Amino acid sequence: MPQTRSYEPPPREMLRDVCRESGVRLTNQREQIWDSFRRKRRGMSITEAVEAHEKRGIGLSTVYRTVALLEELGLLRRIHDHAGEHRYIASRPGHFHPLVCRSCGVVVEFESCGMGPVERMLAAETGFAIEGHDLEVHGRCPKCQ
Amino acid sequence: MPQTRSYEPPPREMLRDVCRESGVRLTNQREQIWDSFRRKRRGMSITEAVEAHEKRGIGLSTVYRTVALLEELGLLRRIHDHAGEHRYIASRPGHFHPLVCRSCGVVVEFESCGMGPVERMLAAETGFAIEGHDLEVHGRCPKCQ
DNA sequence: ATTCAGTTGAAAATGATTGTCAAATACCCC
């Protein structure tokens, strides 16, 4: 049996701290919206988030604006789902990559991607100055196999 | 001076062959559309492709349908541009990854991404059965530095 | 040349995203 590591959502207070630091206001709506992403290990598409919040009286444009803001702040990470759909998961600022289950959509983040040597080789072969990369790994989580 | 490798678009006849093989018809519109992608080393967004073709009398829905078809056939590859825009480049079926210039958008494809060991480690750590990955590298091409 | 399933283009229908503005509210200052 392989060892499994579960995805820990970032702590609740992080929103408060990041808002302070970057001078944006901490509103009720922003807390609710980030919370709902934190609670879903598979994240949500914007459309799902809009649906989930209009019940609670949070307007559609607020959801759009908030998702964009949280992404800029590094608190949401965008995932290009296997089906081509865009989803967002609660995350923390920094260099992480998503490992996504193709069946249930659950996401585990990982940090070390081993791209250093590959990037050096690419730089040498193509003359590009490498500035970064996007990486996403897909598979089946233990439950879905 | 580092060695540079330029991106060679796939050969024109490839569309013909792939269509034969997969039993879809080779139409004038499909040839024109794929050709226009082949000619642009930075690829095009769907919107750009629609614009480029309505001049020539190719309908908007045909462009949408054709891009989707060519992507399925492996003749177009979708790129998630640094700005979040979706672009498509002419490609050939198989395991390739794009190296994209953040300034001019030119794309070079590469094959060996060194993900094997990383995927094995992830499988061991998380219990996922790994099925694939999406990788995209960003930087500045020699001309844009 | 004939045939016919697959493909196309125009237009409408749908769906997603962005803009506008008056009302509401977080948070700084006292």
Added chain:
DNA sequence: GGGGTATTTGACAATCATTTTCAACTGAAT
């Protein structure tokens, strides 16, 4: 703790992107 102000919000409209529909057309097999 309350008041003032710049930010944020929600309703609605406007815009933009994508999909559907269907009659006419066309590639390619015979």
